[in-house]
Amino acid sequence: MSHEEKERYMDQITVKAETLIEALPYIRDFNNKIVVVKYGGSAMTDKRLEESVIKDVALLKLVGMQPIIVHGGGKDINKWVDRLGMETRFESGFRVTDKDTMEIAEMVLNHVNKYLVQRMEHLGVKAIGISGKDGGMLHVKKKMPGGKDIGYVGDIVRVDTEILETLLLNDFIPVIAPTGMDEKGETYNINADDAACAIAGAVQADKLAFLTDVEGVCMNPKDPTSVISVLNLIEANELIDSGVISGGMLPKVNNCIRAVNGGVNRVHILDGRREHCLLLEFFTKKGVGTAIIGQDSAPYSNEK
Amino acid sequence: MSHEEKERYMDQITVKAETLIEALPYIRDFNNKIVVVKYGGSAMTDKRLEESVIKDVALLKLVGMQPIIVHGGGKDINKWVDRLGMETRFESGFRVTDKDTMEIAEMVLNHVNKYLVQRMEHLGVKAIGISGKDGGMLHVKKKMPGGKDIGYVGDIVRVDTEILETLLLNDFIPVIAPTGMDEKGETYNINADDAACAIAGAVQADKLAFLTDVEGVCMNPKDPTSVISVLNLIEANELIDSGVISGGMLPKVNNCIRAVNGGVNRVHILDGRREHCLLLEFFTKKGVGTAIIGQDSAPYSNEK
Amino acid sequence: MSHEEKERYMDQITVKAETLIEALPYIRDFNNKIVVVKYGGSAMTDKRLEESVIKDVALLKLVGMQPIIVHGGGKDINKWVDRLGMETRFESGFRVTDKDTMEIAEMVLNHVNKYLVQRMEHLGVKAIGISGKDGGMLHVKKKMPGGKDIGYVGDIVRVDTEILETLLLNDFIPVIAPTGMDEKGETYNINADDAACAIAGAVQADKLAFLTDVEGVCMNPKDPTSVISVLNLIEANELIDSGVISGGMLPKVNNCIRAVNGGVNRVHILDGRREHCLLLEFFTKKGVGTAIIGQDSAPYSNEK
Amino acid sequence: MSHEEKERYMDQITVKAETLIEALPYIRDFNNKIVVVKYGGSAMTDKRLEESVIKDVALLKLVGMQPIIVHGGGKDINKWVDRLGMETRFESGFRVTDKDTMEIAEMVLNHVNKYLVQRMEHLGVKAIGISGKDGGMLHVKKKMPGGKDIGYVGDIVRVDTEILETLLLNDFIPVIAPTGMDEKGETYNINADDAACAIAGAVQADKLAFLTDVEGVCMNPKDPTSVISVLNLIEANELIDSGVISGGMLPKVNNCIRAVNGGVNRVHILDGRREHCLLLEFFTKKGVGTAIIGQDSAPYSNEK
Amino acid sequence: MSHEEKERYMDQITVKAETLIEALPYIRDFNNKIVVVKYGGSAMTDKRLEESVIKDVALLKLVGMQPIIVHGGGKDINKWVDRLGMETRFESGFRVTDKDTMEIAEMVLNHVNKYLVQRMEHLGVKAIGISGKDGGMLHVKKKMPGGKDIGYVGDIVRVDTEILETLLLNDFIPVIAPTGMDEKGETYNINADDAACAIAGAVQADKLAFLTDVEGVCMNPKDPTSVISVLNLIEANELIDSGVISGGMLPKVNNCIRAVNGGVNRVHILDGRREHCLLLEFFTKKGVGTAIIGQDSAPYSNEK
C-alpha cells in the first residue's frame, strides 16, 4: 500500500466510522416507525433507479422500519387509452374519467402494482399489492372541481387502516394502487400524492417521502446546491409568501404541509434521480433533500 | 288462521326446528375451519347467483368459518384478446400463452379479482384481493405438456401460506387470482382448479368446494335425482373404473381425489346454479351435491 | 321421485335455506352470550319435554352460548312434607317455612338439582349443580311480607357471581337450586323466578327465558294464535294498564319488566309445552313466545 | 416481669422462633400443593373440633395450599332411614342399598355437603359443594362383593378432574359428597375413604390426610405415645406382616398404601380429636400422627 | 414419657399451634411484599448474629417476601484510612471526605458488599451486590451542612428503582453499598440509614427494619421490658415532645417517621443482638421491637 493509498484508506475508514456513528442513533430511533414512500417520476422509469429504490426499501425494512409504497400509473394509462383507440373527453378544461377510462386506469394501476410486487418479491422482500378498494381501505366521494362532474375521480373521505396494520404487523410491505370506492360501491381513481398523504396521516407515519425529479427546496431555484435540509412549517410558509417556493414546487410543498398538519412527523421531498436517496436522507445528518417538519423545531437548522 | 294454514305453519315450524337441530352441530364443528371455494361457471355470470354465493360466503364467515375464494377469468380474457386484435397461436394443438397474452390475462384476472372484492366489500364483507405473486404465495415452474413450450402457463411447485394465514387470522377473506412466479421472477398463468386444490392442501382446509354447472356425481348421469351425497376414495375409484364417472365429470373428480390425498378433509362438487348451495351442502345432513372424503369412512353412506 | 315429492322436497330445501339464513346471524350475535333458563312447569314433569329442553340447552352451549339453569322444587317438596307427616302452619294467611320444612325443602331442591345434573351429564353436557349457598352466591335477608315472620323465606340482597363466572369460563353449565344464606349463615328458601331474575341481572345475561305453561302474551287471551312476538317496556306497561295483561300473566310480565330494568337484554316467556321452544324462539325471526325488551326499540315490531 | 415470668417468656420466644424456622420451609414447599382431607369421625360430630378443622383448612388455603374436602354421611343416613320407616335388607350378609335407600343416602350426603359449605362460607372461606356426579367427576361401576348384587354401591373406575382443577384454579375449596354415576347414568353410593384415595391419586395430591379417632400407627398399640411419625411402604408392609398393624388400623393403612402407590406423595393418619392436627402435622418436623411415604426414603426416620 | 415431660410436650405443642395460627396470616399478607433491612451494629460484627440475620433473610425470601439489604462500612473505613496513613481533616467541626478518603471508603464499602454477597451465596441465597452508582440508582447532590463544603458526602435527590425491580422480579436479593453519583458523574458517600430510608420509600416497601443495638423504643428508657410494640406517628411525636424519646433514639425515630411519611407501611427498630429478631418481629403479634406506623391506626395498640 502506497502512502497515498493508505491515506485514502484512512480517510475512508474515518468517513465510515463517522457514517456509522451518525447512522446508528437514527436506526434505533426509526425502529418500528412507519415510512410512506410515494413512488413515481424518474425512479419509476429508469431500471437502475428502480432497483436502487427497491433495495433501499428492503434495507429500511431490514433495520426495522415499516415501509408502505404508494405508486401512480405513470405514463402507462395514456399508452393503453391510445392503444384501445379511446377518446379523451374534456369538461370545462378538466379531463373526464368516464367508466371505460376508469376501467383501463384501474387495469393499468393493478398491472403496475403487481409488477412492483413481483420486483420486490424477486429481491426477497415480502410485498403485498393492494388497491384502496381492498379491505375497504380508501373511502372516496366524487371530486367536483368547480362543481363540474369530471367522472370517476375521487377525494378520500376516510382511510380504514385495518388491512395496513395487519400487513405491517406481519412484516409485509404494502404496495398500494390509488383507487377507492364510494358508498355506492363504485370505483374511483385517486391522485397518488393525495393517497400517500392521506395514508401517511391515517397510519400516523413517522415519515412520508416523495420521490421527485428535483433536488429538494432550494433557496435559489437555479442553484441545486442551495437545497435547504430542513424546513419547519413557519419557514415553509414564509418561503411561499416570499415567492422562493413557487411554480411546480408549490403544490409539492403544500402537500407536505398538509401531511405534517395531518400528524406525519417529517415529510421529505427527495431527488429520486439520486441513487439510494432514501438511505442518505434518513440516516445522515444533512440528508440529500428537504425535510418539512412541525413548527416547534428551531428555524433553518440544517441538521435532521 | 285456517286449519290448513295452521297445519302448514306447524309443518314449517317442525322443519325449522329440525333444520336447526341438524345445523347447530355442524356450525360448532366447522368453527375456525378453512373452506376454499373455487368460484366459476354460472355462479359467476348470473348476477342473482353471484349475489347468493357472496351472501353464503358472508354467512360462513359470520358463523366462524374461514372462507378463501379462488376464481378464474371466465370469458373475459378471450374478450380482451379479441378487442386488442391479438392473434392466438397454437403449438402441437396446445394454445400458446405468449408474453402479450399473459399480460392481458393478468390484467383481466386482476380486474375480476378487484370486482369480486368490490362486491364483497359493498355487502360489508372484509375482502382482500391478491394474486399468487403477492407475498410470493404461488411458486410455479413452466408447464411443458409433452415436452412442448406453450408459454407462460405454470404448474404450482410450492405454496407459501404466510399471507393467507395473516389475512385469515385478521378476519379478511382472501380472494385469489391464479397467477404465480417462477424462480426467475417471471409471471405465469395457472389453471384455477389447480390453484384451488394446491391452496386448499397447503392451508389444510377442512373443505374445498367447486361451484360447477352440474348437480354432482350421479349414479345415473341422465337422472339428476341420482346424485350421490358422499363418496369415499375407494368408492370414487370404483365408479371411475366402472365408467359411471366419465366425460367432463372425470377430471373434476380426479381433482377432488387429489385434494383429499393432499390433506383436505372433504371436497364438494356443488351445483352452482342452485341458490345457497354452499349453506345447504355444509349445514344439512343430505346436502345438495357430492362430497368426496377419505377412504376411512363407511361406503355409500349418504349422511354428511 | 314423483312430481309432488319433488315439489315438497324443493319446498323443504327452501325452508331449510331460509331457516339457515335466518339463524346464522343470530348464532354469531349470541356467541358467548349468557342465557338464563328458568326451568319449571310441564317441561319439568313430562319426560319428552324434559328431554327436548336438555337437548336445546346442549345445542345452545354447542354453538357458543352460555346457558345457566335455575330450577324450582316442583311438587316434590309438598310430597315429602306429607310423607314425613309434617304439619303446615300458616301465619296471617302466609304459609310458614319453619326450620324443619326448610331442611326438607333444601333436601328436595338438592335432589332435583342433582337429578338434572345427572340427566345432562348422561347426554354428554358438562353440568355442575350448586345452590345459592355455594361460593356465597346468593346473599339473602328474611322476607317479611306485611311485617310478618313467615320463617326461612328469603329475599336476595346481593349476588356474588364469582362461581358462575368460573363455571361459565370453563364451559360448565351451572344448574342452580334457589337457596341462600343470610349474614348469620342461616339457610333460606328463595322463589325460583326471583332467583332467575336476580342471577340474570347480576351476570348481565343477554337473555332470560321462563319456561311456562302458556303460549306467551296474547292480544286476545282466548286466542292462542294472537301471541305477541316482541313487546318493549312501554308497550308492556300499556297492555297492563289496559287490562290485556292480567291474571296469572301479570306477575310473570312484571318479573320480565324487572329483569329488563336490571340489565337483561331480552326476557322471553316461552311455552314449555312446545318441543324445542328455546331453539325456535332464539334462532327464528318470529319466534314462538313473547320477548320483552327495553323501550328503545320500535313498538309492536314482530321481528326479533 | 418476675424472673420466672421472664424465663418462661424467653422459652416461649425460643419455641416460637424454632417453630417459625421449622415451619417456613414447609410453607414454601407446600405452596400450590394439593391436600385432600377425608373428613369424618369425632372431628365431624364435635362442634369445637369441627371449628378447628375448618380453621386449619382456611389457614392451609391462606398460605397457598389447595385443600379438597371429602366427607361421608356419618350417622345421619341411618337416622333418616329409621325416621322414614324403611327396612334394611341383607344379601348374604351384605347390607343392600336399594333405590329408595340410595335416594335417602344421596339426600343426606348432599345435606351434609351443603352444611359444610355453609360453615366454611360463614367463616369467609370460598367453598363449593359438589357430588361425584357433577361434571361427571366420579365414574363408577356396581360393586359386586363375591358376585353378590348389593344394590347401588359403586367402585370408582375413573375420575374426571376437570371440575376440581377449575375450582382449585379459581381458589374455591371443593367439598365433595361421595356419589357417582355408572355408564347408564344411574347414581351410586361410594365409600368416602375410597373416594378420597381415588381423588387424591387423580389430582396427584401432595398429601392425603385421614381425620380418624386414633393417634396414628403405634409400635405398641396400647401405648399412644409410641406413635410412629413416618413410615415408608416397606416398613408399613413389614409392620403388617409382623402383626403390629392389625385390627381396625389394617384397612386404614392399606388405604394409605394404595394412595401412595397411586401417586400421592404423603398420606397422613391423623388424630382428628386433637385440635389443629392438620397444622401441627404439616408444619412441624415431628408432626402429630403417622405419615406413610414411598419406599425411597430412609427407614424409620422420624423427621417429616 | 413422664407426666411432666408430657405436660411440657403438650405445652410446646400448644405454643407451636398458636405460633402457626399467629404466623400464617402474616405470611400470606406479606407475600411479595418488599422489606428493606438496614444491616449494621452488633449484627454485623458478631459472626453468630450475622449468621442468624442471613438465615432470617433467607427464610423471608423463602416464604415469598422480597428482602433488600442496605449496609454501611462499619469500622473498616477508619481501619483502612489509618493503615494507609491518611490524615483526617475537619471543617468547622465536620469531618471532611476528600477525594482520597472517598476512594478508600468506596473500596471498603464494595469489599463489605461482596463479603455479604459471598456469605449469602454460600448459604444458597441468590444475592447481587451493587452500589448506588450501578444502573444510576442513587442520584445525589453534595451535602452542605451549614453551607460548609465537607467533601464527597451526598444527599439523595432521586432513586432510580429500575435495577432493584429487575433484581427482585428475578428473585435476587439486592445487597446495596451506599454510594451514589451527582450529575457530573462524581462519586459520593451516603449515610446508610438515609440510603435505606430513601430506597424503602422509592420501592414503596411494606417494611423497613433497622437492626440496632437497643431493644426498641421504651416507655422507661431504663427498663428494657417497657418496649412499645407499635407506635403510630401521632404517638411517636407525642413521645418526642414529652422527652420520652430522646438522646440516641431521637434520630433513629425521626428516620422512621420520615420513612412512614415517604410511603413505607411499617418501620421497625429491632434489637439486632437478639437472634432471629426479624422472624419474631414480623410473624408474631407482639413482636420483639418497636414498629412505627401511620397515624390512621389505633393509639398504643400493642398488636402488630
Next chain:
Amino acid sequence: MSHEEKERYMDQITVKAETLIEALPYIRDFNNKIVVVKYGGSAMTDKRLEESVIKDVALLKLVGMQPIIVHGGGKDINKWVDRLGMETRFESGFRVTDKDTMEIAEMVLNHVNKYLVQRMEHLGVKAIGISGKDGGMLHVKKKMPGGKDIGYVGDIVRVDTEILETLLLNDFIPVIAPTGMDEKGETYNINADDAACAIAGAVQADKLAFLTDVEGVCMNPKDPTSVISVLNLIEANELIDSGVISGGMLPKVNNCIRAVNGGVNRVHILDGRREHCLLLEFFTKKGVGTAIIGQDSAPYSNEK
C-alpha cells in the same frame, strides 16, 4: 462549492451510501446478539480511547446488540500492593496470590469495575457492575499449575448465567470483574481473558472481542497491513503449525480457538488503539482486525 469540493462531497456521499448498504444487513443480523468485549490494554489507559470504546458499546446497545464487558485490573493491583508495602512471594517461578494480595486484588478490581460503571452511566448507558461472586456466577477451583499451590488463583469450572440473562433481558450492560468462589465460599482471582472466554461460551455469545495492542493476526508479522480479516479454525491451526502465528499472538489465538470451540460464533482480535474499532469491525465487510470463525466457512475469505 468548487468543482473539487463537489467531487469530494460526491465521493463522501458515495462512501456514506456504501457504508450504510454494507452496515444495515449486519445491524439486522446482530439484533439481540450477545457480544462479549474483553476490555484491557491501551484502550483502558488512554482516556480518548476509553471514551471511544464506551461510545461504541453504547452504540452497539443502541442498535439492539447485547454487550457484556469483562475487564481486568490493569496495572492498579501492583500499584496498590506497592503502596501498602506488601511483599510478593514466588513459588517455583509462579507469583503467589496470598489472602492479603487477594483482598487487595479484589478491592482494585471492584474499584475499576465501579469506575467503568460510573463512566458508562455518565454517558447515559445503563450499566451494572458485578463480580463473578454475585449471583454465584463464576464457580472456580484452585488453579494448581504443575501441582503447585500458588494461592487464590482460580480456574472456572461452571458459569451460572442467570444474573447475566436477567441483566441483558432488562437492557442493562453487565460490567464484570473476574473474581469467583469455590465450593467452600472462598474468593479467587481469575485471568480476565479466561473469564471472557468462559462467559462468552456460557451465554452462547455471537461475538467475543479482545481489545489488544496489536493490529490483528498478520501474514507477515512485520507488516501491519498484512492483517488477515477472517481465519477459520483450520487456517488458524495451519498458521500456528507453520509458525506464522507465534510469540505473544499465540496464546491470544489459542484463546480464540477455545472460544469458537465453546460455541462462540466469531472471536475478534481487535486493535484497541484504533478509535471505534468495534464499530468498524462489526459493521464493515473488511473490518479492522482478525476474526476467528468455525471451520465450516470458506478458507481465507476476507469478507466478514
